[in-house]
Amino acid sequence: MSSRKKGNVEGDRLSRLPDDLIHKIMSFVSIKQAVETSVLSPRWRYIWTSMPYLSFSSNDFRTLPKFSNFVKHVLSSRNNQVDVFSVDLTFRGKVSQAFVKRILDYAFSHNVQQLNFTCIHDKNIELPLSLFSSRSLKHLSLTGYSSYSYEHCIMTPPTWELPALATLNLHCVTLHDKGASLFSHCANLKNLTLKSCTMMGLDTSNFKICHPGLSSLTLEDGYDGIDVVTPQLKNLIIKGWQGIHLISAPNLSSLHYIEDSCSLKISADLLYLEKVDVCISYVYDKAAAHEVVSLLQQLYSCLSSYVELISHQPSPFTDLKSLKIYPTYVPLVGQTQPKLTLSPEVEKYLLGSSPGATFTTVSHEEIRAVKNVTSARNLMLELRVLLDQWKENNETDKVCMKQDKALMKGHTTTVPKQGEVENCSAQRDMEMKCHFGERITHIESYWKDLNSQVGKGYNNTCRTISLLRKIEGVLKEVPRSHRAKLQARFSSLRVEAEIIMDDTMDQMKMQFDKKPSKFHKLATSSQHST
Structure with missing residues (x-):
C-alpha cells in the first residue's frame, strides 16, 4: 500500500470516530494541543470548538500576554450552544482578576460542573466572587502557592454560594472563618480536603467545620485548631495537622490519624468504627500518655510505651481480624536496626479478645525499601x-x-578604497x-x-x-x-x-x-x- 493511500485510510479512520470519543481523547491534553490536532483530519478541523473539556495552562506559552490572547481566541471561537463539563486553569505569574473572571463567567454561563484552579504567584490573589457562586458546579479544586516558597497566594471570601458542590479540595489556600457559615450554603457537600491551609479571623476560637451531610474529611499539614461537627461523617483523615481537633462524628467508620502528639478529642462514642490507623510519634510524659489511652478507649486501638496504664485494661477488640504494626523510626543505612517488638501486655490488650486475629510487624527493611x-x-x-x-x-x-x-x-x-576616503x-x-x-x-x-x-x-x-x-x-x-x-x-x-x-x-x-x-x-x- 502506498504511503498516500495509507495516509488516506488513517485519515478516514479518524474521521469516522464519533464526536464523543474524540472529545474524550482530547480531554487528556490541553486545549492548545487539542487545537493543534485539527491537522489530523478534515473533520477534526473545528471539532475542538465543541469540546466540553477546557484545559488552559500558561506553561504552554512563553509569556502571559500570549497565554491571555490564546484564551480569548478559544472562548470567542467556541460553539456557545455546547455546555462546558470541566475547566482546568493553571497559570504562573500575575494575571488580572478581569482575565480570571472572564474564564469563570464563561464556564458558569455554560453550566460547568468541574473546575480545577492552580495559581503559582508571589503575591496574594483574591479570586472573583463569581467563583464562589454557581448553581452547576459540583467539583472544585483550588491550589495556590508562591513559586519560591509554600506561602499561600489564594484568598477566599467569607461566604460561598455553591448549592450543587459535592467535592471541594483546597491546597495552600487562606480561608475566612465566619463561625459555622463558611460551608453552610454548600448543601450537597460530601467530600472536603484541606491541605496546608490557613484560617483568618480565628482569634482564640477554633475553625469550625459544621455540615449535616459531609461524609469524608481530610485535614493535612495545618496548624489551626479545628472543630468538626458532622453527624454523617464516615471517613476522617488527619495527617500532620497540629492544632487541637474536637470531633463530633457519631457515625464515623474509618479513621486515619498520623501526628507527633495526641491532639484529637472525640465528643461522641464511635459505635460504627470499623477501620483505624493511628500513628502517634512521641509521648513526652505520663500526662500525654493518659491522653493517648483516653483516645484509645474510644478508638479501640493502642500503641503506648506506658504499659502500666493498660496492663489491667480488658481488650475491647471482640471481632478483630488483623493487626499490623509499623516502626515509627527507620534508622539510616549502616546503623544498628533494633528489632521491632511488642510487649506481652500491649499484645494482650490488642489481641486478648480476638484469638483468631492475624498479627504482622513490618520490618525496618520493608519501610526503607x-x-x-x-x-x-x-x-x-x-x-x-x-x-x-x-x-x-x-x-x-x-x-x-x-x-x-x-x-x-x-x-x-x-x-573603503584610498580614492574613496578623500571623498x-x-x-x-x-x-x-x-x-x-x-x-x-x-x-x-x-x-x-x-x-x-x-x-x-x-x-x-x-x-x-x-x-x-x-x-x-x-x-x-x-x-x-x-x-x-x-x-x-x-x-x-x-x-x-x-x-x-x-x-x-x-x-x-x-x-x-x-x-x-x-x-x-x-x-x-x-x-x-x-
Missing part, C-alpha cells in the same frame, strides 16, 4: 523536569545566536561614529547575554550531576524486584543528560571562539571612524 523506591522515582522525575526545561532554554539560546550572527553580519563595515563627507564621518556606538552597545549586550548563558549552563550542570549521583546512590539500596526497571529508566536519563551537557558546552565553545573575530570587527570599525 518503600522509601528508597519512592525517593528514586521522585529524584528521576525532578531530573526529567530539569532536562526538559534545559533543552527548551538551549533551543532559545540557539535562536538568539542566529539572530546575533545576522546582526553582526548586518553591521560589518566595508573597508568622504562630514555626514559619512557622523554615520561612522554612530555605527561605532551601536557596535559598542552590541558588544556589551553580547557579553551580558553570554555571561548569563554560562551561569545558567553551570548551574544546570551542577544540579544535573548532583541528581545523577543521588539517584545512583539510592538505586543501590532499592530492592532487586524494583531495581531493573528503575535502572533502565535511569540509564536513559543519564544518556540524555550527557547529550544536553555536551550540547551546552559546544554552544559555549562556539560563542567563545567567535570573540576574536567580533573584537577584530570592532577595532576595524573604530579605526575607520577616526
Whole structure:
C-alpha cells in the first residue's frame, strides 16, 4: 500500500470516530494541543470548538500576554450552544482578576460542573466572587502557592454560594472563618480536603467545620485548631495537622490519624468504627500518655510505651481480624536496626479478645525499601523536569545566536578604497561614529547575554550531576524486584543528560571562539571612524 493511500485510510479512520470519543481523547491534553490536532483530519478541523473539556495552562506559552490572547481566541471561537463539563486553569505569574473572571463567567454561563484552579504567584490573589457562586458546579479544586516558597497566594471570601458542590479540595489556600457559615450554603457537600491551609479571623476560637451531610474529611499539614461537627461523617483523615481537633462524628467508620502528639478529642462514642490507623510519634510524659489511652478507649486501638496504664485494661477488640504494626523510626543505612517488638501486655490488650486475629510487624527493611523506591522515582522525575526545561532554554539560546550572527553580519563595515576616503563627507564621518556606538552597545549586550548563558549552563550542570549521583546512590539500596526497571529508566536519563551537557558546552565553545573575530570587527570599525 502506498504511503498516500495509507495516509488516506488513517485519515478516514479518524474521521469516522464519533464526536464523543474524540472529545474524550482530547480531554487528556490541553486545549492548545487539542487545537493543534485539527491537522489530523478534515473533520477534526473545528471539532475542538465543541469540546466540553477546557484545559488552559500558561506553561504552554512563553509569556502571559500570549497565554491571555490564546484564551480569548478559544472562548470567542467556541460553539456557545455546547455546555462546558470541566475547566482546568493553571497559570504562573500575575494575571488580572478581569482575565480570571472572564474564564469563570464563561464556564458558569455554560453550566460547568468541574473546575480545577492552580495559581503559582508571589503575591496574594483574591479570586472573583463569581467563583464562589454557581448553581452547576459540583467539583472544585483550588491550589495556590508562591513559586519560591509554600506561602499561600489564594484568598477566599467569607461566604460561598455553591448549592450543587459535592467535592471541594483546597491546597495552600487562606480561608475566612465566619463561625459555622463558611460551608453552610454548600448543601450537597460530601467530600472536603484541606491541605496546608490557613484560617483568618480565628482569634482564640477554633475553625469550625459544621455540615449535616459531609461524609469524608481530610485535614493535612495545618496548624489551626479545628472543630468538626458532622453527624454523617464516615471517613476522617488527619495527617500532620497540629492544632487541637474536637470531633463530633457519631457515625464515623474509618479513621486515619498520623501526628507527633495526641491532639484529637472525640465528643461522641464511635459505635460504627470499623477501620483505624493511628500513628502517634512521641509521648513526652505520663500526662500525654493518659491522653493517648483516653483516645484509645474510644478508638479501640493502642500503641503506648506506658504499659502500666493498660496492663489491667480488658481488650475491647471482640471481632478483630488483623493487626499490623509499623516502626515509627527507620534508622539510616549502616546503623544498628533494633528489632521491632511488642510487649506481652500491649499484645494482650490488642489481641486478648480476638484469638483468631492475624498479627504482622513490618520490618525496618520493608519501610526503607518503600522509601528508597519512592525517593528514586521522585529524584528521576525532578531530573526529567530539569532536562526538559534545559533543552527548551538551549533551543532559545540557539535562536538568539542566529539572530546575533545576522546582526553582526548586518553591521560589518566595508573597508573603503584610498580614492574613496578623500571623498568622504562630514555626514559619512557622523554615520561612522554612530555605527561605532551601536557596535559598542552590541558588544556589551553580547557579553551580558553570554555571561548569563554560562551561569545558567553551570548551574544546570551542577544540579544535573548532583541528581545523577543521588539517584545512583539510592538505586543501590532499592530492592532487586524494583531495581531493573528503575535502572533502565535511569540509564536513559543519564544518556540524555550527557547529550544536553555536551550540547551546552559546544554552544559555549562556539560563542567563545567567535570573540576574536567580533573584537577584530570592532577595532576595524573604530579605526575607520577616526
